[in-house]
Amino acid sequence: MWQVLGKxxxxxxxxxxxxxxxxxxxxxxxRRDKLEELFSAAGFxxxxxxxxxxHAFIFELPTDTTEGExxxxxxxxxxxxxxxxxxxxxxxxxxxxxKLVVTAEEEPELVGKDRTEGxxxxxxxxxxxxxxxxxRSR
Numbered sequence: 001m002w003q004v005l006g007k008x009x010x011x012x013x014x015x016x017x018x019x020x021x022x023x024x025x026x027x028x029x030x031r032r033d034k035l036e037e038l039f040s041a042a043g044f045x046x047x048x049x050x051x052x053x054x055h056a057f058i059f060e061l062p063t064d065t066t067e068g069e070x071x072x073x074x075x076x077x078x079x080x081x082x083x084x085x086x087x088x089x090x091x092x093x094x095x096x097x098x099k100l101v102v103t104a105e106e107e108p109e110l111v112g113k114d115r116t117e118g119x120x121x122x123x124x125x126x127x128x129x130x131x132x133x134x135x136r137s138r
Contacts, residue, residue, distance in 0.1 A: 003093075006086035014089065015046025018057060025083045031076060038073045041065075042102075055089045058101040065104035074102045 002009050005021035019039060026032040042059040049056065061070065077100060081088065087095035 001092060003086070003090040005081075005084055005088060011048060014048070014055070015044065015057065018046065018088070019044065022077070022080055026080045031080060034073070034076050035080065038076070038102075052097075054097040054099055056099050056101065059103070061102070061104040063104055063106050067104075070102055070104050074100070077102070 002011060002014065004014050004018045005025065007017055007021050009017040023032060023035060023039075026035045038059060038061075042061045045056075045058040045060070047056050047058075048054075059073070061073075088098045089096040
């Protein structure tokens with residue numbers, strides 16, 4: 001049986017159940033308000049990497065979010081998390097490895113209409129290719 005912060009769950013609901021349990025643990029007041037602000041402002045993704053056996057909770061904030069705001073959200077999540085002794089995720093009563101990512105950085109698009117200049121054309125990697133050629137010619 002899977003659990004998230006002490007609540008029984010199933011893998012397909014683990015991410016949403018984590019958010020619900022965090023809100024419950026936060027209680028009422030400013031901590032809960034800040035958590036709900038994060039939940040509404042950020043894109044949220046949960047995934048379980050079976051290869052590395054790690055659960056990931058990822059919040060992607062708008063790019064205009066300041067570093068201080070990102071740190072404040074992270075501290076607040078850690079504070080709420082510390083309000084319980086339950087593991088974040090457990091399977092058959094055994095704690096699982098987890099990671100939390102709160103970011104406002106946007107990854108460059110490598111393909112598609114909005115791709116970052118240089119990636120699609122190979123310009124960014126040209127100095128590396130040239131250094132390989134120089135090394136081989138010696």
